[in-house]
Amino acid sequence: MTELSVQRRITSLELTEFRNYARFSLEPHEGLTILEGPNGVGKTNIIEAIGLVTRGESFRTTVWQDLVRWGSDTASVLMAAEDEGGGRTDVALQVAGSRRTYRVNGTVRRRVSDVMGAVPAVVFTPEDLRIVKDSADRRRGALDSLGGQLSQSYAATRSEYERIVRQRNALLRSAEASDQELEPWTERLLETGALLRTLRVRLLGQLAADVTEVYSELTGGENLTLVYVDRDEEPSAEQDEFREEDAVVRMKLAQERRAPEERARGTSLVGPHRDDITFVLEGRDARAFASQGQQRTIALAWKLAEVDSVEKTVQATPVLLLDDVMSELDGSRRQRLAAFVGERTQTFVTTTNLGYFEADFVSAAKVVTLQ
Numbered sequence: 001m002t003e004l005s006v007q008r009r010i011t012s013l014e015l016t017e018f019r020n021y022a023r024f025s026l027e028p029h030e031g032l033t034i035l036e037g038p039n040g041v042g043k044t045n046i047i048e049a050i051g052l053v054t055r056g057e058s059f060r061t062t063v064w065q066d067l068v069r070w071g072s073d074t075a076s077v078l079m080a081a082e083d084e085g086g087g088r089t090d091v092a093l094q095v096a097g098s099r100r101t102y103r104v105n106g107t108v109r110r111r112v113s114d115v116m117g118a119v120p121a122v123v124f125t126p127e128d129l130r131i132v133k134d135s136a137d138r139r140r141g142a143l144d145s146l147g148g149q150l151s152q153s154y155a156a157t158r159s160e161y162e163r164i165v166r167q168r169n170a171l172l173r174s175a176e177a178s179d180q181e182l183e184p185w186t187e188r189l190l191e192t193g194a195l196l197r198t199l200r201v202r203l204l205g206q207l208a209a210d211v212t213e214v215y216s217e218l219t220g221g222e223n224l225t226l227v228y229v230d231r232d233e234e235p236s237a238e239q240d241e242f243r244e245e246d247a248v249v250r251m252k253l254a255q256e257r258r259a260p261e262e263r264a265r266g267t268s269l270v271g272p273h274r275d276d277i278t279f280v281l282e283g284r285d286a287r288a289f290a291s292q293g294q295q296r297t298i299a300l301a302w303k304l305a306e307v308d309s310v311e312k313t314v315q316a317t318p319v320l321l322l323d324d325v326m327s328e329l330d331g332s333r334r335q336r337l338a339a340f341v342g343e344r345t346q347t348f349v350t351t352t353n354l355g356y357f358e359a360d361f362v363s364a365a366k367v368v369t370l371q
Contacts, residue, residue, distance in 0.1 A: 037370035113155035
């Protein structure tokens with residue numbers, strides 16, 4: 001933990017008509033809370049709820065109606081948190097149909113970006129263990145989710161860019177849309193896309209150093225590097241070092257080259273929504289050459305590095321949310337993760353089996369058994 005970082009801990013959580021819960025309340029441990037129970041009992045729903053009021057987004061769905069308990073019209077999540085100086089932060093979410101309303105300390109927040117980071121959090125799920133071998137969308141999403149917590153302008157830029165791509169794609173699919181109608185959306189895509197790409201490259205540069213360091217510590221010295229891949233470059237071209245000042249120019253050249261193909265396929269083929277991140281392990285692409293154990297260690301290093309990145313950027317220690325991750329890790333990686341949590345950051349862990357943990361780990365925690 002950095003010397004200037006603030007510990008902001010969740011002191012209470014209340015769910016009403018949320019997912020499978022008519023009502024649920026929790027006063028978590030200041031260090032480690034273990035949510036234990038069989039599959040299907042709703043452990044992940046609690047982690048999701050905490051994520052919604054800390055990160056402003058669900059790691060499971062983009063459909064708000066999914067959060068409302070069957071047979072109910074509205075759902076709500078209320079979280080209270082306190083920092084070391086006694087300052088209190090209340091975050092509330094109410095969902096009605098496809099609409100959602102956030103309040104921070106009683107004040108309505110119109111934009112999700114205004115909620116993200118009020119109480120920062122890092123979430124780690126079994127799906128995150130596949131960050132190396134899954135699609136580029138997962139890697140972009142992981143980076144963007146972190147960026148949104150660290151900066152409201154990052155979150156707003158990402159949201160605006162996604163809106164522009166949707167609108168431009170709709171025009172590309174329309175036979176009636178003229179080049180004149182498409183032109184302003186193309187200009188906005190280039191400008192906003194260049195900004196988002198710049199923010200991503202800058203953030204990855206900061207995160208990569210921590211990922212490399214943590215991975216080396218976990219593996220006893222193996223070398224891992226992260227590379228941002230700009231998909232707008234021609235396949236045969238050598239990728240130069242990224243330069244912010246000519247990001248728009250490079251995108252414009254790529255868009256002009258692919259404009260006929262965009263019309264034919266009805267979709268935007270240029271921009272950061274196509275980019276990727278490559279993990280290079282000992283000089284080779286980890287997606288093709290790393291073992292499953294190495295790939296999972298890379299994912300673990302990424303998540304632990306996220307905690308460091310949040311601390312350094314916003315001077316606040318994030319809450320750590322671990323959803324059934326322990327069952328997916330082998331004994332040595334489980335022990336390394338367990339050594340990290342609890343004392344350094346407030347942590348919530350879900351599990352079907354307390355036997356995954358050492359006895360002293362469980363004894364130091366608040367165990368909530370869900371039936």
